[in-house]
Amino acid sequence: MTLLRDKLILIAGATGAIGEAIARQCVIQGAQVILGYNKAQEKAQALQNELHAQSLKLDLSNNQELEQTFNEHKAMLDNVTGLVNASGINVSGPLMSLDGAAVERQINANLTGAIQLTRLTSKSMIRKRQGSIIHMGSVSAHRMIRGHSVYSATKAGLEGFTKALAAELAKRGIRVNTILPGPVMSEMLKNSMETTGDNPAERVPMQRLITPDEVAHATVFLLSDNASAITGVCLPVDGGYLLW
Numbered sequence: 001m002t003l004l005r006d007k008l009i010l011i012a013g014a015t016g017a018i019g020e021a022i023a024r025q026c027v028i029q030g031a032q033v034i035l036g037y038n039k040a041q042e043k044a045q046a047l048q049n050e051l052h053a054q055s056l057k058l059d060l061s062n063n064q065e066l067e068q069t070f071n072e073h074k075a076m077l078d079n080v081t082g083l084v085n086a087s088g089i090n091v092s093g094p095l096m097s098l099d100g101a102a103v104e105r106q107i108n109a110n111l112t113g114a115i116q117l118t119r120l121t122s123k124s125m126i127r128k129r130q131g132s133i134i135h136m137g138s139v140s141a142h143r144m145i146r147g148h149s150v151y152s153a154t155k156a157g158l159e160g161f162t163k164a165l166a167a168e169l170a171k172r173g174i175r176v177n178t179i180l181p182g183p184v185m186s187e188m189l190k191n192s193m194e195t196t197g198d199n200p201a202e203r204v205p206m207q208r209l210i211t212p213d214e215v216a217h218a219t220v221f222l223l224s225d226n227a228s229a230i231t232g233v234c235l236p237v238d239g240g241y242l243l244w
């Protein structure tokens with residue numbers, strides 16, 4: 001049985017570790033996939049060829065360009081039944097060491113861009129009265145780590161957005177949820193560990209990092225009709241990280 005048969009899933013940040021894993025699992029479960037990317041065009045093209053998917057440049061930091069993209073690809077994007085926002089950045093370091101541009105980039109990529117992407121994608125979902133929207137949050141919204149103040153703020157904001165929007169769209173047949181990955185081995189985490197000297201695996205009760213595939217499996221479930229009564233949830237996939 002394929003959980004996502006006849007569904008079209010738009011994945012922003014599809015070239016990242018988590019986004020790529022989600023794209024692969026969505027295809028395995030029978031979905032058609034649109035791979036959203038920003039700068040990694042070559043990787044997106046390679047994934048497109050491998051997964052027999054479509055790809056689309058999505059710059060979440062530029063709302064004018066994002067609106068233009070949706071206007072130019074309206075026929076395709078109007079058929080999207082599931083949105084996964086797996087795009088995001090983390091510029092680690094003490095707040096006083098960050099310049100204004102670094103702060104603005106994180107807010108735009110992690111929060112403002114997610115809101116604008118959701119606004120544009122949900123229009124056709126509302127007309128069809130069906131859809132599932134999933135944001136990639138973070139346990140950093142609940143458990144503070146030095147050098148992650150702006151990142152934590154954006155992910156906390158994403159949770160508030162998720163819950164409010166879930167209440168707003170529930171009567172329209174649209175579900176909105178957020179997944180909270182624990183420490184996932186990725187290029188972003190590697191860079192953060194090098195900057196802060198922090199090893200988050202030591203604080204995970206399971207004593208290991210989470211894999212992108214584990215996040216992807218939870219995402220597929222929330223996208224599927226098996227989760228038809230689940231909305232407004234912020235689901236940790238963290239190996240127990242938030243228990244302590």
